Amino acid sequence: MRSLSTSSADGVQRLLFSVGEVPGVLWTPLGATGVRPLILIGHGGGQDKTAPAVSHRARRFVADLGAAVVSVDVPGHGDRPVHPEFNALATADQARIDAGEDLITLLAAFQARVAEQTVPEWRAVLDAVQALDHVDAGPVGYWGVSLGCGLGVPFVAAEPRVRAAVLGLGSALVNAADAARITVPVEFLVQWHDERVPREQSLALYDAFGSEEKSLHANPGLHADRLPEHELDSAVRFFARHL
C-alpha cells in the first residue's frame, strides 16, 4: 500500500493511496487510535472513489460509527486509465443496444466480466487496509448500489470478511446466482420508479439473497434520484447492529 497524500476536514482524515494499480481513498476519524470496523463503498457507474455521494456516506459512517471507510476506483473510472478491453466491450455493447438488443442481458455479461477483475482487487485492498494499526482485521461492511451492487454482489458472495451489506438498484438478471450464495444480513434499496432496472427484476434480486435477515427498502424515485437521507440513517444503524 502506497500512501499518496492526506488531508483532513471536520474531524475526518482522508488518505489517498494505491494498492498495485488500484487507486483508493481511506477515511478515518482524525487522530484515531485503537481499531475500528472497516466499510467498503463501491461507487456507481460513471462515478469514482471520491464522488460526492461516496464522500457524503463515508463521512457519515466515520462520524456516526467511528468506522474506517475505503473506496477504490473501478477500472476505467476516476484516476484509472481507459481499460482497453472493457472500453471495447462497452462500445460494442452500446452498438448492440442501439440495434435493439436487451440492455440488461448485455449489462449482466459486462458486469460479470468486470467483477472477475474487481473482486480480487477489492480483496487485496482489504488486505492492505486491514494491515493498518487503526483498522480492525475482523468484520467488514459493504455499501454499494447500481454498479456498486452489480460488482458488490459477487464481491460479498466471495469475501467472508464481509458481515453485512447494503445493496440496491440491481437486477436479478445480473446478480441472482451470486446473491443466492450470500448469507450475511442485507439491506436492499429499491427506487420504486427505477426506469433502468425493471421493478420485478429488482424484487427478484431481493428474493434471491440467501440471507436469513434481509430487508427491502423501497422509496419513490428514478434510478439516479438522490436516495432519502433516512436511508443513510438506516444504513448507519444496520452497520452498527452487525459490525
Next chain:
Amino acid sequence: MRSLSTSSADGVQRLLFSVGEVPGVLWTPLGATGVRPLILIGHGGGQDKTAPAVSHRARRFVADLGAAVVSVDVPGHGDRPVHPEFNALATADQARIDAGEDLITLLAAFQARVAEQTVPEWRAVLDAVQALDHVDAGPVGYWGVSLGCGLGVPFVAAEPRVRAAVLGLGSALVNAADAARITVPVEFLVQWHDERVPREQSLALYDAFGSEEKSLHANPGLHADRLPEHELDSAVRFFARHL
C-alpha cells in the same frame, strides 16, 4: 372520558379508560408534565388494546419518544361485547369463503363496514385524550398492521391530525381508494412470504398511497410472524422525524 384504573411499571403509567362505549388504554411516561405527541396503535384481528404486541410497541414509543400512546378495542374485540351485526356478517362471510368465494373481496367489504364505526370512534378518542393536560393537541401518529391497516387507512385518510403513519400487511383490494387520499409520510411493512395478503396486492397498496414520502420495508416471514425488532426501531425514528 371515564378513567377506570391506573397502574405503572418501568417508568410507564397505564390508564384504562372508556370514551362512550369504547374501552381504551393510555400509556404515558410516569410523572409526565408538559405536553407530548400522541400515537394511536390499531390492534390486529383477534387481538385487543392490551395484546403483548401492542403493549410492547406502546412502551417503546413512551420510553424512546416520550410520547403518549393510546389503543382501543375494535368492536367485538377485547372488553367489548359481541357486535351482533359484525358477528352475523363474519359468520356469513366464513360460510361464503368455505363455499369458495374470495376471502379478500369479502374482507374488503367487511372491513369497510367496520371502519364506518371505528373511524368516528377513534376520532372521538383522540378528542378525549388530547384534552388531557399532558397530551399535545397537535400532531398524531398512527401505527397499525393487518386489521390495524385495514381500519387504519380509512382513519388516516379521514383524520387531518394524523401526520405520519406506519401501516402494513394490507391489501390494495381492501384499501387502495382510501390510500390514494393519504398524503402524510407513510412507512409500509410487508411480510415477504405473507400467505394471507398476495404480494402483488401488498405492493399495489404501497403504490396507491398519495404520499410524497413513503417507504416500503419488506422482511422475510409469514403474515403473523413477529416483525423484526429493527422495524420497531425504524418506526421510533420515523415518528421522531415527523411528530
